[in-house]
Amino acid sequence: MKGIVFTEFLEMVEAKFGDEMVDKIIDDAALPSDGVYTAIGTYDHQELLSLVALLSEYTQLPIPQLVEKFGHQLFGQFLAGYPGFFSGINSALDFLANVENYIHVEVLKLYPDAELPTFEYDRSIPGALVIVYRSTRPFASLALGLIKGCIEHFGEEIELEAEDLSFGKGTAMKFTLVKQG
Amino acid sequence: MEKLQQEIERLRRRLEREKAARKQAENLAEEKTRQLYKTNNELTLLSTDLEAAVSKAVGVITNAAEGVIITDENGIITTFNPAAEKIFATTAAQVEGLNISRLMTGEDARNHDRHIQKYLNTGEKRAVDQGVRELTARRGDGRLIPIELTISEMHVQDRRMFIGMVRDITEAKKAKEELRRAKEQAEVANQAKSNFLANMSHEIRTPMNAIIGFTEVVLQDRTLSTQTVQHIRTIHNAAKGLLGIINNILDVSKLESGKFILESVCFHLPNMMTDTLRTVRQQAAEKGLVIDFVCAANVPLRVQGDPTRLRQVVLNLVGNAIKFTEQGRITVLADMENRADMIHVSVSDSGIGMTPEQVAKIFEPFSQADASTIRRFGGTGLGTSICKQIVELMDGNIWVESKLGTGSTFHFTARLPAKQDSTDCLYEEAESIVEGYISPRLFKILLAEDVETNATLTMLRLNQQGHDVEWVKDGREALAAFQRGGYDAILMDVMMPNLDGCEATRKIRALEKETGKRIPILALTASITNEDHQNCYQADMDSVQAKPIDFDALLAAMEYIIPAGAGKPNTHHKIEIGNTADIDFSVLSPVADYPKALSTWRNASAYAKALLSFVREHSNDAQEIERLLTAYPEQPGPARTLAHTLKGTAGNLALQQIAGLAAEIDTALKISLPDKALPLSQNLNDSLNEAAAAIGKLRLPASLEAEKTKTFDAEAIGGLLEQLSSAMEELNPDAVEPILALLADYLSASDLAPISKSVEAFDFDEAQTRTLALAEKLDLTL
Numbered sequence: 001m002k003g004i005v006f007t008e009f010l011e012m013v014e015a016k017f018g019d020e021m022v023d024k025i026i027d028d029a030a031l032p033s034d035g036v037y038t039a040i041g042t043y044d045h046q047e048l049l050s051l052v053a054l055l056s057e058y059t060q061l062p063i064p065q066l067v068e069k070f071g072h073q074l075f076g077q078f079l080a081g082y083p084g085f086f087s088g089i090n091s092a093l094d095f096l097a098n099v100e101n102y103i104h105v106e107v108l109k110l111y112p113d114a115e116l117p118t119f120e121y122d123r124s125i126p127g128a129l130v131i132v133y134r135s136t137r138p139f140a141s142l143a144l145g146l147i148k149g150c151i152e153h154f155g156e157e158i159e160l161e162a163e164d165l166s167f168g169k170g171t172a173m174k175f176t177l178v179k180q181g
Numbered sequence: 182m183e184k185l186q187q188e189i190e191r192l193r194r195r196l197e198r199e200k201a202a203r204k205q206a207e208n209l210a211e212e213k214t215r216q217l218y219k220t221n222n223e224l225t226l227l228s229t230d231l232e233a234a235v236s237k238a239v240g241v242i243t244n245a246a247e248g249v250i251i252t253d254e255n256g257i258i259t260t261f262n263p264a265a266e267k268i269f270a271t272t273a274a275q276v277e278g279l280n281i282s283r284l285m286t287g288e289d290a291r292n293h294d295r296h297i298q299k300y301l302n303t304g305e306k307r308a309v310d311q312g313v314r315e316l317t318a319r320r321g322d323g324r325l326i327p328i329e330l331t332i333s334e335m336h337v338q339d340r341r342m343f344i345g346m347v348r349d350i351t352e353a354k355k356a357k358e359e360l361r362r363a364k365e366q367a368e369v370a371n372q373a374k375s376n377f378l379a380n381m382s383h384e385i386r387t388p389m390n391a392i393i394g395f396t397e398v399v400l401q402d403r404t405l406s407t408q409t410v411q412h413i414r415t416i417h418n419a420a421k422g423l424l425g426i427i428n429n430i431l432d433v434s435k436l437e438s439g440k441f442i443l444e445s446v447c448f449h450l451p452n453m454m455t456d457t458l459r460t461v462r463q464q465a466a467e468k469g470l471v472i473d474f475v476c477a478a479n480v481p482l483r484v485q486g487d488p489t490r491l492r493q494v495v496l497n498l499v500g501n502a503i504k505f506t507e508q509g510r511i512t513v514l515a516d517m518e519n520r521a522d523m524i525h526v527s528v529s530d531s532g533i534g535m536t537p538e539q540v541a542k543i544f545e546p547f548s549q550a551d552a553s554t555i556r557r558f559g560g561t562g563l564g565t566s567i568c569k570q571i572v573e574l575m576d577g578n579i580w581v582e583s584k585l586g587t588g589s590t591f592h593f594t595a596r597l598p599a600k601q602d603s604t605d606c607l608y609e610e611a612e613s614i615v616e617g618y619i620s621p622r623l624f625k626i627l628l629a630e631d632v633e634t635n636a637t638l639t640m641l642r643l644n645q646q647g648h649d650v651e652w653v654k655d656g657r658e659a660l661a662a663f664q665r666g667g668y669d670a671i672l673m674d675v676m677m678p679n680l681d682g683c684e685a686t687r688k689i690r691a692l693e694k695e696t697g698k699r700i701p702i703l704a705l706t707a708s709i710t711n712e713d714h715q716n717c718y719q720a721d722m723d724s725v726q727a728k729p730i731d732f733d734a735l736l737a738a739m740e741y742i743i744p745a746g747a748g749k750p751n752t753h754h755k756i757e758i759g760n761t762a763d764i765d766f767s768v769l770s771p772v773a774d775y776p777k778a779l780s781t782w783r784n785a786s787a788y789a790k791a792l793l794s795f796v797r798e799h800s801n802d803a804q805e806i807e808r809l810l811t812a813y814p815e816q817p818g819p820a821r822t823l824a825h826t827l828k829g830t831a832g833n834l835a836l837q838q839i840a841g842l843a844a845e846i847d848t849a850l851k852i853s854l855p856d857k858a859l860p861l862s863q864n865l866n867d868s869l870n871e872a873a874a875a876i877g878k879l880r881l882p883a884s885l886e887a888e889k890t891k892t893f894d895a896e897a898i899g900g901l902l903e904q905l906s907s908a909m910e911e912l913n914p915d916a917v918e919p920i921l922a923l924l925a926d927y928l929s930a931s932d933l934a935p936i937s938k939s940v941e942a943f944d945f946d947e948a949q950t951r952t953l954a955l956a957e958k959l960d961l962t963l
Contacts, residue, residue: 023191026198036198038206 001048001137002114003041004081005074009048010037012073013055025054042113045137064141064170071145072152079153092154093129093177096147097121117143127179138170147175157181248347253340256280256297268328268349271321281345286317286325297343318347327354371437378434382427389427392420395750398621402745429563432493433546436570443487443574447600448607450484450524451476454515456608457492458499465503470511472499477516480524481599483606490571491595497564498528498591505589506532522598523577529590535583543581544569568593609776620736622748623647624669629659629685630705631677633798633932634791634830635728639672639705641787642732656680656688663689668700669747670739675706675717676825682706683720690721701742705730707829729781729832764789768878772871778835788834789881795834796873802827803866806846810855810862820858821850827865838868898927899961905936906952906963909945917948928955 014022026035029050033043052070056063079086085103089095100119107114117135133143144162151158157180165172242249248265252258258281261273269276269284276283282290293316299305311332318328329348334341396417400410435441458474465472495513502511509531518525535543546566569579575595583589600606626643630636631654640650651668653659655677663671671689675682686702693699704717707728714725723742726735764785766775775788782788802823809820828843842865849858901924908916917940921933932955939948956963 019195020191023195027194034198034201036201036205038202038209040209041205 001043001045002039002111003037003043004039004077006037006043006048006051007039008074008077009051009070010035012070013051016069017055017059021055021058024058025051028054042111045139049138067139067141068145068148071142071147072149073145074142075146075149075153078146090154091179092147092151092156092158093123093127093179095150095154096131096177097123097129129177131175131177132165133173133175135171138166140164140166140170140173143173144175147177151177248345248349250281250284250345250347252281252343252345254297254301254342256282256294256343259342265347268326268347269318269320270324275321284318286319289316301341315350318349326351375434375438378430379438379440382431382434385427386424386431389420389424393417393424394621396420398750401621401740404745426563429567432567433563436567441570441574443490443571445485445487446607447483447485447605448488449482449609450480450515450597451482452608453488453492454495454513457495458513461496461499461503464500465511468503468506469508470503470506473510473512475512475514477514479517480515481597483600484524484597485600486575486595486597488607491575491597494568494571494593494595495526495528497568498593501564501591502528502530502532502589506530509588518594522596523594524597525592525594527590527592529588531588534585534587534589535581536585540581540583544579565591620646620648620740622740622743622750623649624739624743624748625649625667626651626739627659627662627668627671628652629654629656629671629677629682630674631655632674632826632830634795635674635705635833637787637791638782638833639730641782641784642730643736645783646736656682656685659685660688663700664692670701670703670743672703672705672735673722675704675708675713676822678822683716683722686717686720686722701739701744703735703738703742707825707832728829729835732781764879764881766879769875772836772838772868772875774835774837778833781833781835789879792834792876792879795830795836796876799827799830800869800873803862803869806865807859807862810859814855817850817853817855817858820855821847824850824858836868836872839865839872842868894927895959895961898924898959899956899963901927902952902956902959902961903963906949909940909949909952912943912945914940914943932958 010022010026013025029035029047031047031050033047037043052063052066055061056066059066085098085106086095089098096119100121104116104119107116115136117133117137117139120132120134122130131147133140140162147160151160159178159180161176161178163174163176164170165174242260242262245262245264248268249260249262250258250265251260258277258279261276266272282293285293313329313331316328316330317325319325327350329350331346333344333346335344336342396413399405399413400417405413432441454474454476458472462472499511499513511531512527512529514527514529516525517523544565546563565579572579572593572595575597577594577596579591579593581589581591623646626648628636628639628643628650630639630652636652636654640652643650651662653662656673657680659671659673660680662668673682673686677685680688682704686704689700689702701724702722704714704722704725705728706713706717706725708714717725724738726738766773766779766785766789769775769792773792778788779785782791806820806823809823810817813819824843824846828840828847831837831840831843842861846858846861846865849855849861901920905917905920905924908920918937921937921940924933936948936951936955939945939951953963
């Protein structure tokens with residue numbers, strides 16, 4: 001998993017729960033990387049799962065909720081860090097429909113070793129977009145947070161429905177977005 | 182304090198983590214930098230290769246001898262090489278960015294756009310990858326030039342492009358045009374040559390015919406010395422050889438100028454082959470050679486084709502075989518090819534043969550075995566080449582197998598479809614087509630013959646030759662005519678009323694004793710017995726011809742017995758075949774051998790007319806014979822005369838059964854056996870009725886039909902003759918003519934001709950006499 005996810009995650013923990021919490025989950029998780037992350041490095045995604053699990057434990061908040069919150073915030077970082085991906089795009093549906101065939105393609109050019117989830121699309125109904133998220137890792141909630149962040153960014157009124165396709169494992173989820181009005 | 186201590190400891194660990202992270206980031210950055218450096222090096226190398234490749238490609242395009250024009254898929258020019266600049270007299274800068282169609286003429290441009298558009302839409306290739314096309318290009322200076330264009334397609338970074346290779350073919354076209362013109366000129370010249378040859382050959386043939394004809398005439402002169410005859414024979418042979426060569430040249434020029442056209446008629450193939458070979462049999466026999474003809478059983482008898490040209494091929498091959506063979510046999514074989522309608526003929530000889538080199542050239546025009554062959558054997562070397570072209574016109578082939586010193590076998594094939602129907606088939610009776618005899622001299626002949634049909638036939642055939650014939654009807658008239666004089670010879674029927682042929686001859690010879698002259702007299706007799714012929718010679722006739730008359734023999738005999746100096750030269754050289762009216766005689770087949778009769782008469786109308794008058798005049802002959810024999814059993818003479826006349830007349834008309842029965846009655850009565858003759862007359866009557874019925878079925882042209890409808894009407898004729906007789910007493914030809922015209926409906930021209938001749942000469946006494954004689958002949962009392 002790319003280092004930017006870890007650094008952004010720790011930024012979020014620091015912002016929401018204070019730097020003590022950051023040190024606490026890093027210390028208690030006994031991570032192979034000792035909690036040393038750079039945005040451009042690559043680290044085992046299990047470390048993130050460990051950190052999230054400890055955060056949940058210490059904050060008494062459910063993991064999916066934490067991950068979704070993180071996704072929401074991560075979108076804001078992407079927007080600030082990669083404005084090129086957003087130029088000329090005015091709607092959430094258009095942007096999201098581009099992720100698999102444009103953004104992921106560009107990501108792989110920069111980081112050939114990146115392990116990315118896949119998105120399948122159905123745009124056959126006008127004003128609606130169906131996205132099916134599939135990953136080897138249980139980050140469907142992260143995707144949900146990212147999608148929510150995206151909708152918020154474009155300021156549109158969109159009804160979003162998420163349906164787990166992986167019996168609670170978080171590795172596959174169907175998102176249905178319907179533009180209102 | 183402890184809390185502060187803990188906080189410092191926490192911050193210290195955090196600082197360490199940040200340091201470690203920075204170190205990690207620096208390592209990663211350094212590694213990325215190294216990678217970038219390496220990648221940059223690789224890119225530099227790649228770009229050098231690419232540059233080299235590009236400049237090579239550009240170099241090829243720039244230096245190409247052909248014009249190279251590259252366009253995008255809309256036809257916009259993106260590349261225009263120097264060769265193209267030269268061809269189109271324009272610069273790349275002037276045309277790049279413009280549509281390629283501006284380099285073409287209007288129609289080409291429209292087609293081009295349409296083809297490209299169609300290709301882009303449907304993939305149907307009309308211009309792209311379709312090889313070389315010829316177009317007209319518009320140059321920068323406005324000149325239009327012919328070009329060759331090849332269009333191919335390439336894809337560069339997902340973009341379609343078209344590459345046009347252009348070649349200026351102005352010079353090539355000019356050269357081609359010059360070549361075509363030169364070829365045309367050569368063909369015209371060759372055609373002119375062929376026409377000239379054809380005309381010249383024709384011009385030469387005309388005097389050649391005179392040379393040959395007159396040497397033949399001269400050769401008839403029995404007063405010539407042996408030496409002179411020898412010289413003239415040499416001239417004759419040389420002229421004939423020369424004519425053969427000219428005919429060959431004429432054929433070659435006809436073949437070359439495409440004027441050689443085959444005719445398509447039905448002919449009897451084996452008969453035609455036999456007849457052809459008969460003409461060279463003598464020539465072969467003179468060299469001691471034998472010609473065998475073998476015709477395979479599967480060869481159809483009657484075929485459709487050109488017998489004259491087939492004969493020419495066979496004669497040429499057999500002629501060569503005779504020429505090149507010193508001893509042995511020549512075998513001609515006809516059989517069928519495996520293919521339908523293909524006849525195969527081979528001519529094998531045991532002659533000198535040919536080398537493979539000679540074989541290879543034998544069918545080429547103007548080629549002979551070698552120069553020495555020409556010296557030894559002569560000839561133009563055109564014969565086999567003509568044969569080749571003729572058989573090829575007949576869809577066939579010609580080839581030769583030969584071994585030097587052993588002999589040659591020439592083969593040819595020809596498409597000759599079998600015909601079932603035998604009507605109108607040539608060579609149906611081999612005799613019928615033998616080239617007729619041509620009289621070298623023309624004579625004034627007196628013909629004494631009592632039977633009209635016989636006289637008509639004789640006059641017809643003699644007139645065809647150009648002889649002038651005067652006809653009288655018995656010995657008495659013949660004697661009178663002889664005394665008037667002016668004849669070169671007399672053709673004398675033997676059995677005639679009033680004065681028979683032998684008696685008339687004796688009287689003529691007696692008269693001649695005073696003048697010392699001697700007119701040749703030729704007997705015509707229906708009798709074939711030696712005794713009768715001897716009687717003629719004893720009466721001092723010069724020759725005897727049996728009836729039915731073989732006219733070739735008669736003409737030859739006339740030429741033989743009439744001394745030199747008589748008659749005038751025959752300049753016609755051709756027998757007038759006269760009227761060949763399209764009459765279907767097949768209804769006669771049960772009663773008459775009409776093909777034979779037609780070959781004798783050579784005139785369908787005349788034959789038909791003769792048949793009609795036969796019915797008119799002889800239908801009652803059998804009854805009359807019976808009546809005479811019953812009434813005068815002791816005097817068979819008159820009955821025999823009737824039978825004898827009938828025999829001759831029926832024979833000329835090829836009414837075989839009637840002629841046969843009449844001959845039997847004639848013979849029976851000659852040896853006085855009327856009992857035997859009587860039952861025969863019954864059969865004869867049946868045959869006459871049968872013949873009359875068959876002849877009545879003939880469908881005739883209107884002119885002859887009239888003759889048929891007006892049957893003999895004694896009352897009407899008697900009345901007209903009476904009118905005629907009284908008109909003559911008025912000595913008025915104008916009154917006589919209409920009556921003669923009316924009589925012509927009932928009576929034959931030969932009956933009326935003597936009368937109208939006398940009227941024309943204002944000899945009304947003679948005309949009156951003849952009128953009365955006619956009435957008497959017709960058994961009418963005026």
